[in-house]
Amino acid sequence: MKPFRHINVPGVAEAVDYLNKFPGSSRLIAGGTDLLGVLKDDILPAYPELLINIKAIPGLDYLREDENGLSIGALVKLAFLARSPLVREKYKVLADAARSVGTPQLRNMATVGGNLGQETRCWYYRYPHGIGGRIQCQRKGSGPCLAVGGDNRYHVIMGGKGCFAACPSDLATALAALEGSIKTEGAGGGRIISIGEFFHPLGNALKAGEMIVELQVPPLPAGSRQHWLKYTLREPVDFAVVSVAVLTVLEAGICREARIALGAVAPGPLRALQAEQFLKGKEPIPEVLQEAAVLAVQGAKPLSKNGYKVEIARVLVLRALEASFAGHK
Amino acid sequence: MKENGLLLMVNGQSYEFKIGTGPGEVSPSHTLARTLREDLGLTGTKVGCNKGECGACTVLLEGTPVLSCLTLTVECNGKRVTTIEGLEDPETGELDPVQQSFLESGAFQCGFCTPGMIMTVKALLGDMPAPTELEIKEALSGHYCRCISHYHVLDAVGRAIGKRG
Numbered sequence: 001m002k003p004f005r006h007i008n009v010p011g012v013a014e015a016v017d018y019l020n021k022f023p024g025s026s027r028l029i030a031g032g033t034d035l036l037g038v039l040k041d042d043i044l045p046a047y048p049e050l051l052i053n054i055k056a057i058p059g060l061d062y063l064r065e066d067e068n069g070l071s072i073g074a075l076v077k078l079a080f081l082a083r084s085p086l087v088r089e090k091y092k093v094l095a096d097a098a099r100s101v102g103t104p105q106l107r108n109m110a111t112v113g114g115n116l117g118q119e120t121r122c123w124y125y126r127y128p129h130g131i132g133g134r135i136q137c138q139r140k141g142s143g144p145c146l147a148v149g150g151d152n153r154y155h156v157i158m159g160g161k162g163c164f165a166a167c168p169s170d171l172a173t174a175l176a177a178l179e180g181s182i183k184t185e186g187a188g189g190g191r192i193i194s195i196g197e198f199f200h201p202l203g204n205a206l207k208a209g210e211m212i213v214e215l216q217v218p219p220l221p222a223g224s225r226q227h228w229l230k231y232t233l234r235e236p237v238d239f240a241v242v243s244v245a246v247l248t249v250l251e252a253g254i255c256r257e258a259r260i261a262l263g264a265v266a267p268g269p270l271r272a273l274q275a276e277q278f279l280k281g282k283e284p285i286p287e288v289l290q291e292a293a294v295l296a297v298q299g300a301k302p303l304s305k306n307g308y309k310v311e312i313a314r315v316l317v318l319r320a321l322e323a324s325f326a327g328h329k
Numbered sequence: 330m331k332e333n334g335l336l337l338m339v340n341g342q343s344y345e346f347k348i349g350t351g352p353g354e355v356s357p358s359h360t361l362a363r364t365l366r367e368d369l370g371l372t373g374t375k376v377g378c379n380k381g382e383c384g385a386c387t388v389l390l391e392g393t394p395v396l397s398c399l400t401l402t403v404e405c406n407g408k409r410v411t412t413i414e415g416l417e418d419p420e421t422g423e424l425d426p427v428q429q430s431f432l433e434s435g436a437f438q439c440g441f442c443t444p445g446m447i448m449t450v451k452a453l454l455g456d457m458p459a460p461t462e463l464e465i466k467e468a469l470s471g472h473y474c475r476c477i478s479h480y481h482v483l484d485a486v487g488r489a490i491g492k493r494g
């Protein structure tokens with residue numbers, strides 16, 4: 001790795017301070033599981049001068065539940081989230097998504113804040129500088145998106161614009177089904193960004209000098225059930241080809257609420273709103289679920305080599321809905 | 330902990346480093362894997378992929394398995410690190426039961442993945458007295474073995490559990 005300066009900060013205020021003192025040339029480091037890969041491969045046109053270590057900030061690794069729902073401090077480790085009895089019981093998709101990330105050692109290191117802040121895995125974007133030079137692209141600020149005419153088998157099938165890289169974060173998909181949001185702190189104070197607004201085709205909504213301090217999940221609809229599915233080539237280590245998180249409410253045999261979030265198919269997690277609307281007020285019989293799954297991928301615009309993801313997404317939605325409704329027994 | 334300095338506790342011994350870019354100094358951009366191997370000569374910890382995928386570089390940080398290729402040494406100041414070299418009895422040289430079990434089960438061919446696997450198993454058996462086969466597989470799911478020794482590894486873990494009676 002090329003050299004950088006490194007500083008440990010004692011609190012959020014100091015972290016934000018440093019970010020603002022070194023705009024564009026500093027980076028936060030939490031678990032480092034994504035950032036150090038990015039730095040080793042030297043993919044960024046601007047290599048950071050300063051890493052701001054937030055790992056040792058005390059009290060930012062809390063898990064709290066009250067009448068406003070669940071709050072998760074940015075430094076909570078994925079291993080902790082995956083094992084938490086509270087999360088496993090009530091916020092199942094979140095625990096399952098956390099458990100599906102990488103490997104046990106990675107989950108021992110990785111934080112929830114870093115999971116949302118991580119960079120895309122597009123292989124053009126991540127192409128190592130050391131092997132024949134850095135590849136420029138739209139996301140890096142110059143040139144077109146190379147996935148369009150290149151090998152795009154893992155890229156988006158919906159919502160791409162300028163850049164067609166997929167959102168790699170599994171927690172984002174789960175949070176979308178739970179209608180969660182992200183609390184930040186910045187120089188001008190904090191704000192709350194809903195998960196649906198956080199990712200955009202070229203990156204995320206964080207402003208320079210802003211950091212994630214908390215993930216928030218509002219109270220769940222009474223009697224709701226959830227289900228998480230992630231399709232990968234191998235079970236451990238791999239990123240999602242497609243992931244799905246669903247939440248359902250069934251009353252007297254009728255679907256009252258359905259939330260379907262798709263991951264790795266778009267620049268951010270995507271809610272299948274049309275399919276959700278279709279399900280409401282209906283009995284979740286097989287034909288209805290099949291129709292909902294078709295609606296969930298309607299409008300997909302696959303690239304040259306990723307049409308297969310549309311079919312995987314449809315099947316995962318169907319299976320996740322079946323499992324979630326079967327849970328209402 | 331020291332300003333501009335670094336204290337590492339590796340396998341029960343303390344090591345002090347200066348943070349800097351001179352010879353023998355630890356630069357902020359050095360990974361723990363590099364410090365262990367190149368500054369401390371503890372080459373039992375292997376570096377396979379150097380990007381978090383293979384598990385060969387696994388060491389215990391405060392008892393928890395982590396990837397030393399994705400850990401900055403400067404972030405281990407004041408922390409306890411255990412590597413494969415730290416498992417044998419320092420006085421008698423007797424191997425740890427987990428190491429002994431790997432030997433007896435022939436749980437490797439080239440042995441490149443073995444130190445990492447053993448560190449994970451060591452932590453697993455510290456947390457759980459009698460993990461199920463599923464729990465063992467889950468714990469080891471972050472370790473690649475190119476020589477396909479996985480079945481022998483499961484056998485070795487079973488043997489290690491047995492040794493504890």
Ligand SMILES: Cc1cc2nc3c(=O)[nH]c(=O)nc-3n(C[C@@H](O)[C@@H](O)[C@H](O)COP(=O)(O)OP(=O)(O)OC[C@H]3O[C@@H](n4cnc5c(N)ncnc54)[C@H](O)[C@@H]3O)c2cc1C
Nearest residue numbers: 030031032033034035102110111113114115117170212381
């Ligand atoms: C082999 C491998 C497999 C993986 N598989 C998966 C997978 O299946 N699913 C998945 O979702 N991820 C996967 N990952 C990505 C993994 O790195 C993230 O999931 C992890 O959660 C990142 O957290 P971290 O704390 O290590 O982040 P870091 O590496 O410390 O940070 C990542 C980025 O986020 C920024 N950041 C960190 N914390 C904050 C904060 N509080 N506020 C604002 N910005 C912040 C950093 O500046 C950096 O740019 C994988 C990674 C590897 C190496």
Ligand code: FES
Nearest residue numbers: 377378379384398
């Ligand atoms: S060398 Fe660290 S995970 Fe492969």
Ligand code: FES
Nearest residue numbers: 438440474475476
């Ligand atoms: S024994 Fe050769 S890699 Fe596992």
